[in-house]
Amino acid sequence: MGFSFPLRKIIHVDMDAFYASVEQRDNPQLQGKPIAVGGEHRGVVAAASYEAREYGVRSAMPSKTAQQKCPNLIFIKPRFSRYKEISSEIREIFFQYTDLVEPLSLDEAYLDVTENKKGIESANQIAMEIREKIFQKTGLTASAGISINKFLAKIASDINKPNGQKTIHPQQVISFLENLPIEKFYGIGKVTANKMKSLNIYKGGDLKQKSLEELTSLFGKVGDHYYHVVRGIHRSEVKSHRIAKSVAVEETFGQDLDEESQVYIKLDELTEELCRRLQKTDVKGRTLTLKIKYQDFTLHTRSKTESYYLDTSARISQLSRHLWHSRPFDKPIRLLGLSLSHLNIQEKKMEMQLKIPFPDFYQQ
Structure with a gap:
């Protein structure tokens, strides 16, 4: 089937159990063992090794639940500075091929390689080279997932995990989507x-x-999205510069705070950390938000x-205390957080029109 719009070559690269894999690599004694990165007693799992996933442990799962599912689970305190360091090394590899890199988090990103620095026609080949260089480095x-848009590339990257890739060719898009279970559509959660x-x-x-009328009636504005993506239409471009909307810090406490003097101390600590992040990113903002989670999770x-x-x-x-x-x-207080928004960042819009012939879109 042909498409009435220009086709692009989009790669979604997703690191395999990134935080947990970093910990296992840096500490060989953890290799082959079920580990969870996150707080052991009151936190949540930030990442689980594949050994832990075999027991049903998943990211965002309460640590207590994870421990019940896997009694021999090893909890590791997160080292975000280390993850950021390795993430930067990985992104440098991306930039060897294209400047159109849109990070979603430390461990995943979209790449538009329709026009790439190495002049490689095959997006499939580029993805293989990138994965090999990441492993070597x-x-x-x-x-990795490769297809004509971000939506399909994101779905494809999950198909042959871990350490694999999947290409959904233009001529396969419609049949692939028609046969895809609805819960596998990216963005459709359990409730929907x-x-x-x-x-x-x-x-x-x-x-x-x-x-289209039925879907918008049933699901509101997102019905329009469902109508188009199931037809292979998703026009969102890879944005090389994601604009930060806020800078935030928060802390979940090992013991609930039940004295106001403790709250003041924590607010000062959070303020200092927030200011460090502001200085590092060279931004400032006008709206301060205080986040409070109580013992009963309200x-x-x-x-x-x-x-x-x-x-x-x-x-x-001064303002954080006023909000308090x-x-x-x-x-008692379980968590405190501070975030600054309405930042002094001007969003730059980039318009790019890409046209490539259909026949040479992908090569195996």
Whole structure:
């Protein structure tokens, strides 16, 4: 099937169990063992090794639940500075091929290689080279998905994990989507998938039978997205510069805070860390938000926007205490967080038109 819009060569690279793999690489004694990066007692799992995943341990799972599923699970404290260091090395490899790199997190990114620095026609070949260079440089494995848009590339990268890749060729797109189980569509979570199944939508082919009007009536604005992606249409471009909307810090405490003096100390610590991050990124902002999670897991936020930029610890500390006093201190505190938004960053828009002939889009 042909498409009425220019086709692109998009690669989604996703590191395999990145945080956990880094820990296993740096500490050979952890290799082959089930490990979880995250807090052991009151936190959540940030990443799980494949050995831990065999027991059902997953990222974002409460640590207590993870421990119950895998009694011999080894918890490792996160080392984000180390993960960032290795992530930077990986991105340097990406930039050897294209400047159109859109990081989603430390361990995954989109690359637009329609036009690339090495003049390689095959996106499949580029993905293989990148994965090999990542392994040679870091000793870590990555998976990749390759297709005509970000949506399909993201789905494809998960198909042959770990340490594999999948290409969805232009001529395969429609049949692939029609046969794809609805829960495998990127962005469709468990709740939405269950709703679709109640409407007899089990695969992309079932979704495709619904009109645009039906889908927007059933799912609101996102119905328009479902209508188009099941037809292989997803026009979002790879953005080489993701603009930060906020800078945030937070801490979950090993013991709940039940004294106001403890809260003041933690707010000052969070303020200093927030200021360090602001200085590192050379930004400042006008809106400060205080995040409070209580012992019973109820969550409250309070924000205030100033007419000037907040860029010193004294100003942020004063405002954080003001926000704290706007709520009664009536139960123990489990978590505190501070974030600064309305940053002084001007978003730059890049327009790019890519046209390539259909026949040589991919090569094996």
